[in-house]
Amino acid sequence: MEVPTPPRRVTIVDVARHAQVSTTAVSKVLRNAYGASPAMRAKVQQAITELGYRPNAAARGLRGQTYTIGVMLPDIRNPFFPDIVDGLTDALRDTPYQVLLGPGGCNDEHAEACVTEAMIDRGMDAMVLVAPISPRSHLEHIATSVPTVVVGRHGHSSWYDVVSDDDQAGAALVVDHLVGLGHRRIAHIEHAETDPDRLAEMPNAIRAEGYKQAMRAHGLGAEIDIVSTTYTQEGGYVGARQLLARPERPTAVFAGADVVAMGVLEAFTEAGVSVPEDISVAGYDNTTFAALGPVSLTSVDQAGHHIGAETARLLLDRIADRNRPSVQVKLSPTLVTRHTTAPPP
Amino acid sequence: MEVPTPPRRVTIVDVARHAQVSTTAVSKVLRNAYGASPAMRAKVQQAITELGYRPNAAARGLRGQTYTIGVMLPDIRNPFFPDIVDGLTDALRDTPYQVLLGPGGCNDEHAEACVTEAMIDRGMDAMVLVAPISPRSHLEHIATSVPTVVVGRHGHSSWYDVVSDDDQAGAALVVDHLVGLGHRRIAHIEHAETDPDRLAEMPNAIRAEGYKQAMRAHGLGAEIDIVSTTYTQEGGYVGARQLLARPERPTAVFAGADVVAMGVLEAFTEAGVSVPEDISVAGYDNTTFAALGPVSLTSVDQAGHHIGAETARLLLDRIADRNRPSVQVKLSPTLVTRHTTAPPP
DNA sequence: GTGAAAGCGCTAACAA
DNA sequence: TTGTTAGCGCTTTCAC
Numbered sequence: 096m097e098v099p100t101p102p103r104r105v106t107i108v109d110v111a112r113h114a115q116v117s118t119t120a121v122s123k124v125l126r127n128a129y130g131a132s133p134a135m136r137a138k139v140q141q142a143i144t145e146l147g148y149r150p151n152a153a154a155r156g157l158r159g160q161t162y163t164i165g166v167m168l169p170d171i172r173n174p175f176f177p178d179i180v181d182g183l184t185d186a187l188r189d190t191p192y193q194v195l196l197g198p199g200g201c202n203d204e205h206a207e208a209c210v211t212e213a214m215i216d217r218g219m220d221a222m223v224l225v226a227p228i229s230p231r232s233h234l235e236h237i238a239t240s241v242p243t244v245v246v247g248r249h250g251h252s253s254w255y256d257v258v259s260d261d262d263q264a265g266a267a268l269v270v271d272h273l274v275g276l277g278h279r280r281i282a283h284i285e286h287a288e289t290d291p292d293r294l295a296e297m298p299n300a301i302r303a304e305g306y307k308q309a310m311r312a313h314g315l316g317a318e319i320d321i322v323s324t325t326y327t328q329e330g331g332y333v334g335a336r337q338l339l340a341r342p343e344r345p346t347a348v349f350a351g352a353d354v355v356a357m358g359v360l361e362a363f364t365e366a367g368v369s370v371p372e373d374i375s376v377a378g379y380d381n382t383t384f385a386a387l388g389p390v391s392l393t394s395v396d397q398a399g400h401h402i403g404a405e406t407a408r409l410l411l412d413r414i415a416d417r418n419r420p421s422v423q424v425k426l427s428p429t430l431v432t433r434h435t436t437a438p439p440p
Numbered sequence: 441m442e443v444p445t446p447p448r449r450v451t452i453v454d455v456a457r458h459a460q461v462s463t464t465a466v467s468k469v470l471r472n473a474y475g476a477s478p479a480m481r482a483k484v485q486q487a488i489t490e491l492g493y494r495p496n497a498a499a500r501g502l503r504g505q506t507y508t509i510g511v512m513l514p515d516i517r518n519p520f521f522p523d524i525v526d527g528l529t530d531a532l533r534d535t536p537y538q539v540l541l542g543p544g545g546c547n548d549e550h551a552e553a554c555v556t557e558a559m560i561d562r563g564m565d566a567m568v569l570v571a572p573i574s575p576r577s578h579l580e581h582i583a584t585s586v587p588t589v590v591v592g593r594h595g596h597s598s599w600y601d602v603v604s605d606d607d608q609a610g611a612a613l614v615v616d617h618l619v620g621l622g623h624r625r626i627a628h629i630e631h632a633e634t635d636p637d638r639l640a641e642m643p644n645a646i647r648a649e650g651y652k653q654a655m656r657a658h659g660l661g662a663e664i665d666i667v668s669t670t671y672t673q674e675g676g677y678v679g680a681r682q683l684l685a686r687p688e689r690p691t692a693v694f695a696g697a698d699v700v701a702m703g704v705l706e707a708f709t710e711a712g713v714s715v716p717e718d719i720s721v722a723g724y725d726n727t728t729f730a731a732l733g734p735v736s737l738t739s740v741d742q743a744g745h746h747i748g749a750e751t752a753r754l755l756l757d758r759i760a761d762r763n764r765p766s767v768q769v770k771l772s773p774t775l776v777t778r779h780t781t782a783p784p785p
Numbered sequence: 786g787t788g789a790a791a792g793c794g795c796t797a798a799c800a801a
Numbered sequence: 802t803t804g805t806t807a808g809c810g811c812t813t814t815c816a817c
Contacts, residue, residue: 116787116788117787117788117789118788118789119787119788119789120787120788123787129786130786131786131787132786132787135786135787155794156793157793157794157795158792158793159793206801425801437799
């Protein structure tokens with residue numbers, strides 16, 4: 096009905112003309128680069144405001160930076176990720192950088208590769224890979240073409256920085272807490288893992304290892320009882336049913352992730368087992384789920400916001416100096432006790 | 441330690457040289473454009489594979505398209521959004537388009553504007569705005585510079601397409617269900633809204649309206665009881681406490697969103713009110729929360745995946761023809777009954 | 786301190 | 802059908 100003509104965007108040339116200076120001058124002002132007098136800066140700034148000019152990031156990227164940080168999220172549903180993203184965006188608020196999220200297909204190596212490639216094609220200045228499942232070689236491949244920080248996956252590389260939580264310590268927090276309450280038969284539900292890379296680097300594997308070590312440290316090596324399923328609600332349900340079928344039931348279950356704990360709680364409710372009266376349950380990640388009124392799950396908090404902030408720091412650092420040696424940051428988790436853990440019956 | 445030289449990326453020129461053709465030819469093959477013989481196509485394809493060439497999206501964007509769809513998510517924590525994104529990416533799987541997500545600060549008009557602007561600066565070929573809170577004028581401003589689909593917000597415009605759920609019908613589903621169970625005193629917890637734009641267009645307002653109409657349709661106009669808080673767990677908690685303080689308590693509560701229902705359940709547990717024995721509770725959105733074992737909440741399902749797929753269709757359509765008249769698609773919700781609703785005591 | 790000019794990787798007119 | 806050429810909007814030498 097009206098004129099459907101998309102109005103031509105204001106370019107750097109328009110600004111230059113309006114301010115009666117060269118495009119070079121405008122560019123310098125835009126980037127706060129050296130070689131522009133205060134007077135010129137003022138003139139240009141005014142023209143920018145008057146015309147409502149916004150630089151075309153794609154065009155900038157062709158020569159310099161796009162001022163865009165790509166974050167690969169393998170599973171947007173994972174309620175632990177938003178905290179990291181928040182920490183990242185908050186830390187980047189007063190920088191010219193913009194965060195864009197790439198949805199990797201859940202637990203799909205191919206989809207993960209697709210989205211990371213796509214982000215590189217789009218000229219991201221840096222990449223954040225959150226709990227990637229891709230093989231190390233692919234992570235390093237990415238890191239060679241763009242500054243990269245890997246989050247939530249252990250194992251360091253000289254090609255990328257790593258920010259993770261101390262999952263071993265997190266598992267110990269849970270075991271210590273349960274033992275402190277008087278539990279001895281503490282079972283663990285883990286995510287089955289066979290790939291050797293991932294066995295050494297993925298949080299789930301480290302948590303299981305931490306559980307075993309902590310049990311031994313308490314002289315409970317003989318009580319170690321691990322059920323291997325998956326980090327899903329279904330996995331928790333299946334695992335819990337297996338535990339209920341034990342000749343001697345555990346008095347506490349440490350689920351490797353909050354979603355797993357949800358499945359456990361469901362199975363227990365179904366079987367008429369009261370939590371925490373009959374059996375205690377603890378999760379990991381302190382997700383939104385855990386805090387929900389009807390759930391109120393004891394869980395390990397990974398300080399996702401802090402992880403995100405730390406990631407931002409490393410990112411800017413490496414954009415500034417691509418050749419600095421790689422860094423590995425490990426943060427300490429804390430335990431949030433709620434209503435699903437209590438002394439054994 | 442090793443050579444930290446990022447290897448120069450393969451460009452269209454490299455491919456052209458390697459295949460002994462012009463860059464134009466390569467470009468045509470890339471875009472499946474008219475004017476390339478099968479023989480040439482084969483040659484070019486082979487060169488592309490051999491060199492591992494990937495087009496630079498930023499450079500493409502400078503002349504043509506970036507093949508990128510920007511999705512603005514005002515709140516990454518909202519568990520309803522992932523379904524939409526999944527539907528979108530699934531529908532776009534076999535197209536050259538890539539979806540990137542922009543995290544808008546939760547309920548923050550300014551942050552929302554920032555992220556949409558940033559996406560336009562980065563040359564997105566189209567934008568999807570999911571449940572935006574920005575004023576209509578801003579939405580239309582966006583739509584004039586890039587094809588836009590607004591999702592989950594009613595009110596049509598000639599500038600952008602709209603895909604939403606029939607929230608009025610959804611509210612009626614809940615009321616019908618509860619009345620069918622024998623309830624009469626059915627209360628509703630809504631998200632307080634004063635802005636006239638949003639009052640007419642935001643789902644929360646429509647749901648409240650739908651509740652009222654459905655109550656009247658059942659001859660229960662006198663029983664209409666609305667508490668105005670916010671669509672948060674806290675809001676649900678506060679609302680539920682108010683309802684408990686009523687001289688005559690409702691026998692059922694229709695929470696406008698699942699998170700709200702979580703707060704309601706928490707307050708009820710705290711007050712020793714059993715659900716569904718004493719009071720029934722229903723939510724909206726059928727989020728992951730609702731399906732959690734310990735929650736098992738009756739909720740309205742919006743078919744997010746379907747919404748996403750429909751959005752993709754409209755998007756591609758409008759990219760192909762920017763001048764086609766705008767469309768409004770309204771999908772029908774369904775009710776998922778679980779264990780929080782039962783006949784009144 | 787300032788600006789002219791070249792070029793980033795690609796697409797789109799236009800000639801051949 | 803093919804290739805030549807001129808930009809897209811920006812940054813970056815490098816003269817002045």
